[in-house]
Amino acid sequence: MTDQAQLHQQLIDSMTANGSLRTEPWKRAVETIARHEFLRTGFFRRLDGAVPSAWAPVLEGDAGWLEACYEDESLVTQIAGTIMPADIRGQIMRDPTSSSTLPSLVVRMLEDLQVVEPESKVLEIGTGTGYSTAVLCARLGEEYVTSIEYDEEVAARARTALGRRGMYPTLVSGDGLLGYADGAPYDRVIATCGVRTVPAAWIEQTRPGGLILTTIGGWLGSSELARLTVHDNGTATGPLLSGQVSFMLARPHTPPALGLLPDLSEGKEREAIIGTDALNDWTYRFVVQLAAPHAQHLTMERDGRTEHVLIDVESGSWAALYEEDGRWIVRQDGPNALWDAAEEQLGRWHAAGTPALEEFTVSVTPQGQTINW
CATH class of the missing domain: 3.40.50.150 (Vaccinia Virus protein VP39)
Known part of the structure; x- marks a missing residue:
């Protein structure tokens, strides 16, 4: 068995063992398709420790190229909308725009x-x-x-x-x-x-x-x-x-540029019922998104503290949360009180017993899309 065939079989065995590849018809299909054939133009590898994220090209024939083609990981194949691995030497600090899943x-x-x-x-x-x-x-x-x-x-x-x-x-x-x-x-x-x-x-x-x-x-x-x-x-x-x-x-469907930030020192303050843990958990964030679908999240250092900011560029609404003396404080401004809406949505979700995402149902009609639990 060639190195490539062995790597391919190991990947198939791994996907079968972890339950991703479950039925014989799909297994037979996957066995006939060599992933490296679709990565001959190379890919980008993330450089460890780089802030912001930096990427280095890996081309066919480079050390580790074939092995990476058969690792169970996504491989970035395009950067910044146009840049391919063969286009650069060294590293690049731009956002990925296409990948091999x-x-x-x-x-x-x-x-x-x-x-x-x-x-x-x-x-x-x-x-x-x-x-x-x-x-x-x-x-x-x-x-x-x-x-x-x-x-x-x-x-x-x-x-x-x-x-x-x-x-x-x-x-x-x-x-x-x-x-x-x-x-x-x-x-x-x-x-x-x-x-x-x-x-x-x-x-x-x-x-x-x-x-x-x-x-x-x-x-x-x-x-x-x-x-x-x-x-x-x-x-x-x-x-x-x-x-x-x-x-x-x-x-x-990508978010608009944030542009010039509003004056985050303005707005009304209150003690928050829910803190930024809601922005760190996958399911909590999904629920918050339902309440504030146009909001983006960033963190800022202001007045010697870290503030977590939600900004809705379309409406001009924003909410900033920070911790003080063991309490969470939220400051909001704009036509939509973003954190009020998030807390209300999270409250309903908690009242329902915090159902998992697989208990949510999506409905799409000519009037729009709703997601409920």
């Missing part, structure tokens, strides 16, 4: 998609490197797979990698939030980017009884997979799934 999450989502054979038509939002697209083709056949990628250069590289394997699904460059009406209706829609709200186009392009699997999150950095069933009346409902799954948000 960790394989266990890829196969867990494909299992959660609950495809029904034969002839399940799948729309994939976010082609990325093309690895997950290839696994879909191996299981269903290329004629049943449509994949959309927002970035034309990323899409071109995925098309090349798939072509090397003799796979030619329908590949589209464009805004995945709009779906691809020419191929509709689909039996399944799967998104490998995060969204704040499920786009209406996905529901419109999914047949009644079909499923949409997507990550729903927000600007406070908490998200979860949702599996929605589409109904005859054009609505969709379904549960959140467990796992604290996070993807890069679709670019149209």
